[in-house]
Amino acid sequence: MRNFIMDFIENTPQQMISYAEYIQQALYHSEYGYYMKNTPKIGPAGDFITSSNISDIYGRTISKWFFQKAKEYKLPFQVCEIGGGNGRFARAFIDEWKVIADEEIHYCIFETSPYHRKLQQEQIAFSENIRQIDSWNEIIPFCGMIFSNELFDALPVHVVEKKNDQLHEIMVTVKEGELAEKAVPLTNGDICLFLEESGLSLSNGQRIEIPLQMEQMIQSLSAALNKGIVLTADYGYTDEEWQEPMRRDGSLRGYYKHSLMSNVLEQPGKMDITSHIHFDSLIRIGEKEGLNFHFKMRQDEFLLSAGILQELEDHYDPNPFSPISKRNRAIRSLIMPSGMSSAFHLVLQAKKICEK
Numbered sequence: 326m327r328n329f330i331m332d333f334i335e336n337t338p339q340q341m342i343s344y345a346e347y348i349q350q351a352l353y354h355s356e357y358g359y360y361m362k363n364t365p366k367i368g369p370a371g372d373f374i375t376s377s378n379i380s381d382i383y384g385r386t387i388s389k390w391f392f393q394k395a396k397e398y399k400l401p402f403q404v405c406e407i408g409g410g411n412g413r414f415a416r417a418f419i420d421e422w423k424v425i426a427d428e429e430i431h432y433c434i435f436e437t438s439p440y441h442r443k444l445q446q447e448q449i450a451f452s453e454n455i456r457q458i459d460s461w462n463e464i465i466p467f468c469g470m471i472f473s474n475e476l477f478d479a480l481p482v483h484v485v486e487k488k489n490d491q492l493h494e495i496m497v498t499v500k501e502g503e504l505a506e507k508a509v510p511l512t513n514g515d516i517c518l519f520l521e522e523s524g525l526s527l528s529n530g531q532r533i534e535i536p537l538q539m540e541q542m543i544q545s546l547s548a549a550l551n552k553g554i555v556l557t558a559d560y561g562y563t564d565e566e567w568q569e570p571m572r573r574d575g576s577l578r579g580y581y582k583h584s585l586m587s588n589v590l591e592q593p594g595k596m597d598i599t600s601h602i603h604f605d606s607l608i609r610i611g612e613k614e615g616l617n618f619h620f621k622m623r624q625d626e627f628l629l630s631a632g633i634l635q636e637l638e639d640h641y642d643p644n645p646f647s648p649i650s651k652r653n654r655a656i657r658s659l660i661m662p663s664g665m666s667s668a669f670h671l672v673l674q675a676k677k678i679c680e681k
Contacts (some may be wrong), residue, residue, distance in 0.1 A: 362594070
């Protein structure tokens with residue numbers, strides 16, 4: 326992958342590419358891209374962990390939450406998950422649905438990674454009602470819930486930095502046989518418009534990621550959704566939080582074997598690349614595309630409000646490896662202030678639905 330990207334850069338007219346182009350190749354190239362290769366990404370053998378892989382209780386709790394919301398909003402029992410990973414969330418969601426509901430669930434996973442599609446097929450019994458899709462066209466017009474967990478943080482982003490009172494875009498080039506950064510005056514009008522509409526103002530030396538593909542994703546899912554809700558689980562910052570001094574270096578980073586990699590130009594194709602999302606822009610763009618904002622809630626608070634404590638079987642078990650003990654530990658890890666949920670938020674947006 327490294328040689329491919331260096332050749333790719335050197336064959337461009339300016340011999341440099343944006344960070345967004347670099348991330349697109351490093352993560353999504355059909356042959357060399359990180360997400361496309363047949364190697365574990367999630368869990369102990371991979372590079373990172375997600376909430377749905379701590380325990381099936383995460384997917385089961387959201388299944389119960391959607392069952393109630395679908396009845397409240399008079400929605401059909403239909404779910405489209407974008408980027409289903411290894412399929413553990415979908416399996417937990419569907420397993421719980423079979424317990425709590427008499428009606429069948431229609432569940433589809435929009436997944437582009439051949440490797441993850443294969444893992445999902447090993448986890449889930451696909452059928453006419455439970456299937457994988459390759460395009461929004463297969464479900465348009467969709468009514469129900471569109472769900473994603475850590476989708477937007479994996480989208481390619483541009484990188485901008487303010488130097489000497491002038492905005493620059495940080496590009497990726499080749500220098501002395503290695504991938505390196507190069508700052509050039511900002512000329513991308515879409516980036517300028519994003520900064521203007523978000524009201525973000527950078528100080529000298531401050532760097533930030535600009536998620537232009539986020540708007541394209543929101544446009545696509547809103548166009549596919551005729552009526553229903555969009556539930557997004559991810560980590561990120563508000564515009565106010567982006568302005569805090571501790572954020573001045575931005576949030577772009579990699580994960581390799583559960584270790585944080587500050588230089589995402591190292592080992593392209595071998596590590597995950599991620600950045601914190603812009604929550605205010607997610608909401609703002611959603612409103613522009615017809616998705617009304619209902620709430621943004623920290624993940625632990627959302628899970629508590631969704632009734633996860635009802636699942637806590639708090640009694641003594643001398644075996645710490647028993648299913649009950651493991652489940653209780655998982656629940657606590659998802660709701661404790663020091664757990665991973667404190668870094669995540671859930672955003673609910675809706676189309677043609679009024680909040681009661």
